[in-house]
Amino acid sequence: MRRFLYKCLAGILLVITPVTVIADEPSFITVGTGDITGVYYPVGGAICRLLNKELDRHGIRCVVESTPGSAYNLKALRRGSLDLAIVQSDWLFHATRGSSIYTAAGADTDLRSLLTLHTEDFTIVVRSDSGIDSLEDLRGKRVNLGDPGSGQRNTMDLVLSELGWSYSDLEDVGELQASEMPLALCSGQIDAFIYYVGHPNTSVGEATTFCDSRLIPLPQTLIKRFSEKYPFYRAGEIKGGLYRGNPSDIDTFQLSAVLVANKKLPNNIASELLRVINENFEEFRNMHPALNALNKRSVFTRVGHFAPVHPAVEQYPEQ
Known part of the structure; x- marks a missing residue:
């Protein structure tokens, strides 16, 4: 009888163990940027470096992807092949309204702003x-x-x-x-x-x-x-x-350049990103010369000008 119970317990552990490992694995997010010689790529890298420094705390691993730029990034967000992207505010404005080059595709009502970044x-x-x-x-x-x-x-x-x-x-x-x-x-x-x-x-x-x-x-x-x-x-x-x-x-x-996501980006990931930028703001400002002029007020409070804000921003004290 005891041997039978041991076998049952071993079987239960075999079933449970893989689930535990999966839960402990990091969440991967990809940030779409631009050409490697531009500013989007190093700014995306700065965001990822700050997030990855605290991987053990939040379990989020951030990866930067070089892309052709804003128009590509907005399309990629729409089809779900990027989690986050840096885009020009003019094309973000048009994408959320289905105007200009987005007339045929229609308004992307799932776009959400997270941060207002440097000027271009x-x-x-x-x-x-x-x-x-x-x-x-x-x-x-x-x-x-x-x-x-x-x-x-x-x-x-x-x-x-x-x-x-x-x-x-x-x-x-x-x-x-x-x-x-x-x-x-x-x-x-x-x-x-x-x-x-x-x-x-x-x-x-x-x-x-x-x-x-x-x-x-x-x-x-x-x-x-x-x-x-x-x-x-x-x-x-x-x-x-x-x-x-x-x-x-x-x-x-x-x-302005704006960091945007799809509204499906989990709230815990968006909240951790905002927290990391807020708590390490001076380090973030010094990670690229184009970021030197940033201040918290503009980064956190001007973010909803061109697209609805992500729920994590609405909950954030700086907002």
């Missing part, structure tokens, strides 16, 4: 001998606009529309990745490139280091028109002295 500036970099001194001078030039469907390409489409231009007004429209732009500019393959990015940035730094290149300002009339017409754009400037040969501030318009 509409940036035009030209080779100094290209004869380009203003936005109007891009007409008839070889300009890299980036991947079709990318956030910055769609923004440039808006700029062209405001100018009354089409792609035919440019000699050539480039579709190079961000990491390819500096060499293409300095070798004479292109005359200029457009980049919507936080500063300082690796690709812009390389372009101004490898050859004589300049950032050119946008006209105030265009900045004012964009700021008044679109709720996600505002006047801004790229600080002078960040790049070789560019000592002056550059007028432009800017927007």
Whole structure:
């Protein structure tokens, strides 16, 4: 009888043990970012490093994925292939409303904001001998606009529309990745490139280091028109002295990068992420120069401007 009871107990343990192991395994989350030379990738890495430092406490392992950028990230969130993503606030706005490039797909009502991150500036970099001194001078030039469907390409489409231009007004429209732009500019393959990015940035730094290149300002009339017409754009400037040969501030318009998730992201994961950022905020700010200007008020309280907030944010004291 005793032998029979031992066998039964052993059988029960065999059934229970695998369940216990699974419960102790970490939860994996993936953060979609952008090109490795941009700002999204290192910012996503900063978020993951802070989370992973406390893996033993919360059991969440964070992984960064390099992607083509905002438009891709929003689609990936919709189909469930990313857990979190960093995106431009303009395309987040359109995705939640089913407008602009998301008209056919319809509104994604499952998107939820978590954090407002760094600002991003509409940036035009030209080779100094290209004869380009203003936005109007891009007409008839070889300009890299980036991947079709990318956030910055769609923004440039808006700029062209405001100018009354089409792609035919440019000699050539480039579709190079961000990491390819500096060499293409300095070798004479292109005359200029457009980049919507936080500063300082690796690709812009390389372009101004490898050859004589300049950032050119946008006209105030265009900045004012964009700021008044679109709720996600505002006047801004790229600080002078960040790049070789560019000592002056550059007028432009800017927007915010936002960390977003699908509403199905478990509340405990979202809450731990917010806690980690809050408790290690100074360390987070110093993990990339583009984050240096952040303050808790803007990071936690401006997050619901373009998409509904995740329930974890609503419960958070800073909100």
